[in-house]
Amino acid sequence: MAVALRIMREEGLERVTMRRLAAELDTGPASLYVYVQNTAELHGAILDELLADLDLPRPDPGSWREQLIELMAGYTRLLIAWPSLARSVLALRPSGPHYVRLIDAVLGLLHAGGVPVGQAAWGVDMLLQLGTATAAEQGTRGEAVDADGEHQLLVQELREVSEQEFPHIAGARDDLFSGTGEQRFTWALRVLIAGIQAVPK
Amino acid sequence: MAVALRIMREEGLERVTMRRLAAELDTGPASLYVYVQNTAELHGAILDELLADLDLPRPDPGSWREQLIELMAGYTRLLIAWPSLARSVLALRPSGPHYVRLIDAVLGLLHAGGVPVGQAAWGVDMLLQLGTATAAEQGTRGEAVDADGEHQLLVQELREVSEQEFPHIAGARDDLFSGTGEQRFTWALRVLIAGIQAVPK
DNA sequence: ACCTGAACACCGTTCAAGT
DNA sequence: ACCTGAACACCGTTCAAGT
Numbered sequence: 064m065a066v067a068l069r070i071m072r073e074e075g076l077e078r079v080t081m082r083r084l085a086a087e088l089d090t091g092p093a094s095l096y097v098y099v100q101n102t103a104e105l106h107g108a109i110l111d112e113l114l115a116d117l118d119l120p121r122p123d124p125g126s127w128r129e130q131l132i133e134l135m136a137g138y139t140r141l142l143i144a145w146p147s148l149a150r151s152v153l154a155l156r157p158s159g160p161h162y163v164r165l166i167d168a169v170l171g172l173l174h175a176g177g178v179p180v181g182q183a184a185w186g187v188d189m190l191l192q193l194g195t196a197t198a199a200e201q202g203t204r205g206e207a208v209d210a211d212g213e214h215q216l217l218v219q220e221l222r223e224v225s226e227q228e229f230p231h232i233a234g235a236r237d238d239l240f241s242g243t244g245e246q247r248f249t250w251a252l253r254v255l256i257a258g259i260q261a262v263p264k
Numbered sequence: 265m266a267v268a269l270r271i272m273r274e275e276g277l278e279r280v281t282m283r284r285l286a287a288e289l290d291t292g293p294a295s296l297y298v299y300v301q302n303t304a305e306l307h308g309a310i311l312d313e314l315l316a317d318l319d320l321p322r323p324d325p326g327s328w329r330e331q332l333i334e335l336m337a338g339y340t341r342l343l344i345a346w347p348s349l350a351r352s353v354l355a356l357r358p359s360g361p362h363y364v365r366l367i368d369a370v371l372g373l374l375h376a377g378g379v380p381v382g383q384a385a386w387g388v389d390m391l392l393q394l395g396t397a398t399a400a401e402q403g404t405r406g407e408a409v410d411a412d413g414e415h416q417l418l419v420q421e422l423r424e425v426s427e428q429e430f431p432h433i434a435g436a437r438d439d440l441f442s443g444t445g446e447q448r449f450t451w452a453l454r455v456l457i458a459g460i461q462a463v464p465k
Numbered sequence: 466a467c468c469t470g471a472a473c474a475c476c477g478t479t480c481a482a483g484t
Numbered sequence: 485a486c487c488t489g490a491a492c493a494c495c496g497t498t499c500a501a502g503t
Contacts, residue, residue, distance in 0.1 A: 238385035258455030
């Protein structure tokens with residue numbers, strides 16, 4: 064496990080492959096299938112290892128919202144450092160003890176905020192999905208230039224769109240690209256929290 | 265392009281590779297790099313092709329919310345049929361004419377609902393991200409069994425968690441697993457729409 | 466009983482060399 | 485000038501055969 068984390072830190076998740084890990088451990092790739100069912104499970108184990116470093120707050124009814132925003136920001140920051148791990152995680156529906164701990168903490172904060180338990184239970188999924196997806200959208204270390212190129216492509220396309228054909232894009236042009244990633248993410252969290260509080264099941 | 269779609273429909277996105285596509289076109293893989301910069305761009309082109317089939321509503325101020333929910337459900341349904349395409353798309357920040365058309369339609373509906381343009385502009389990203397991420401979380405055709413296995417793992421873990429260690433999970437146990445995917449997704453859309461309306465930037 | 470070498474069936478991308 | 489065969493550098497997973 065420690066070896067897998069080292070490879071990820073040094074060369075990126077892309078290099079944390081069964082073959083590469085096996086080579087690092089001086090054995091054949093077949094040997095790893097004794098400990099792990101497939102590559103997805105290997106990546107899941109890496110996530111849980113990373114989540115061990117996440118500090119969970121002791122819920123305080125007076126500032127539960129800020130605590131929740133900070134906790135989600137922390138989770139997301141952690142994954143933004145490894146976008147392709149975020150991509151794996153999204154397909155994975157992670158399990159693992161530290162992930163469970165995180166779910167409990169988010170539920171605890173929503174409880175402290177007086178959010179009805181049914182809404183909180185469905186809301187946790189949305190909050191974690193927002194964080195994971197936001198990280199997954201970031202370009203990978205390796206692909207950074209490409210992903211940016213792709214994004215620039217959309218930006219350019221939206222800027223050049225004709226007012227006749229797409230009036231609403233034209234009318235929102237400035238707002239579409241405004242704000243930093245951080246500002247947008249914080250707003251998104253507030254949107255989610257407000258909605259989770261307000262909308263009954 | 266038509267060939268790529270056929271391969272996807274017959275064998276899944278996993279088989280829409282540069283080499284496979286080249287073989288299907290009776291040439292070497294190098295030839296494709298004349299038309300497309302890399303595999304990600306190929307997948308992006310496939311998405312835009314699929315989006316051509318999405319019906320966009322003419323906004324009606326009386327039922328904009330239901331129209332928006334139906335539009336987002338349509339987008340998501342389309343991607344749920346190809347979860348690994350959704351995964352590619354999340355990393356891609358898609359461009360392409362049909363994607364632009366979709367953005368304009370969502371903005372139009374939010375406008376019809378009287379949502380301030382700044383909130384609408386940032387909100388579109390959240391709505392599309394919700395759809396894409398929800399589809400990406402679905403198991404792939406090929407991985408279906410595995411992904412389900414993973415998910416069952418978390419479900420089991422959450423069910424068996426001790427009341428002392430994780431009181432909030434224990435207290436929300438029934439709600440955590442309640443509802444169909446459809447019900448949860450519709451609720452999530454309403455949460456997002458309510459939040460986008462309510463939270464100023 | 467446990468482990469793994471070697472094989473099967475693939476990948477993306479580049480570039481020198483051909484037409 | 486344009487196209488592409490062949491090569492480089494990898495993959496995940498399985499299973500027969502060894503210890």
